[in-house]
Amino acid sequence: MTTALITGATAGIGAAFARRLATDGHNLVLVARDTERLQEQATELHDLHGIEAEVLTADLSTEAGIASAEARLSDRRHPVDLLVNNAGFGNKGRFLEVSMADELTMLKVHCEAVLRLTAAATAGMKERGRGGVVNVASVAAFVPRGTYGASKAWVVQFTQGAARDLAGSGVRLMALCPGFVRTEFHERAGMGTDNIPAWMWLDADKLVAAAMGDLARGKTVSVPDPRYKALMGAVKLAPRGLLGGITSKTGRKYGPQ
Template sequence: MGTALVTGASAGLGLEFAWQLATARHDVVLVARDEERLTRLKGQLEAAAGVHAEVLPADLTDRADVERVAQRLRSDERPVGLLVNNAGLGLNQRFVGGDVDAEDRALELMVRTVMVLSHAAADAMVRRGRGAILNVGSVAALIASGTYSAHKAWVRTFTEGLAVELKGTGVTATVVAPGYTHTEFHARGRIDTTHYPTAAWLDAEDVVAAALADVRRGVVLSTPSLRYKAVSALLRVAPRPAVRAFGSYRRALLDAGIEAERDRDAARD
């Protein structure tokens, strides 16, 4: 059934992508920083699904590591037929007054790495005449809420442009734009989500299943769930002042979470 390479495969959506692809009989290349978790996952996937799993530890904010992954995508040995650019991080800070080094790492991971790996994969796939690239975006791309929104807006526009270039080559490009999803993402970013409405949350299993189904159909813009399809449609036609107001509301939720996290840290100290 071919080989899929998944970045950020040790947790969250990446972990779910790895499981769903393996159970669909795809061999997988697992990319993340935590080699121990990847090795454990490799054993689980091979035992449960009977596929070949390859571990490729890499810090995707490090350009040398990114190039190692790009070389794997260019390889004709166990050629990669599906790239899932999933790795990401949440910055629990404001841009003004925040840590600019952390901002730079986020930019490397969620913009430059997506570009470099997509370039490597597209070149190899077009040469073979088949393949697919799936970039994980976010509904946040449609609002004004810090650099995370800006990064995901870039991913969305980049993927649409890539899809235009790839038309007629046998290779497709898809960007999936989930909303809030139950994963380790927020916990790893120390983002308090207790103020977020319950109805906003999606299950990782459903998000990944919808994304992979859209990849199979060659869909360019994939938005899992009817509720986020409706939200996205509204955001696309809403006046920009209203969109900025929505971003301010989300910012207020994040600020409330930051204060709650600081209070908990102070209580522990």
């Protein structure tokens, strides 16, 4: 049985990955900050699917948290075959309205942790000649929209570059770029969602199913929904100056309130 490590595993997209991978028979290493929720999740997945679910309490906004996840990924005696870098969060407010400490914490989680955990995981995967990494980004990566979008753009570019460097090694890397997904993300950030049209919402389980299919096909970037594929196609055709104004207005209309 193979083992998958998932960060941000207790809710939203991370929990959907945990359910899907457990259903498929993978053992799990579940990583998040809340030990009680992790233990409840591990017990439930073990009882339902008969897999082993290990719990690792780690706050990836801290050096200690990243280091503990790195250490688990570097354990050659208990190798991890699939890494899902899903941990992340949003800040409510425009640039200069969010504290610099919060901005830097976002970069720590979205960029530094992704870089370090991907490196720790793929070193062993390359030696074994197999493995995969899914780095959860966002469609916000493709539009000029503050620190969140910029950090997710870094995730996409980093993942594509690492995938090229590891081509032929048996290790696959993919950046997953969803749109609005019904998770705890917006609630935790204090963001209102009542003004977001119903058609823009995605189901986390369907999202993960599409993502796993794209990973199996060898894609390095996955936008797993026809609606968002069409939107991103339009984004590529729009002039950057015009796009900046549109995304700013759209963000105020459909984003944090």
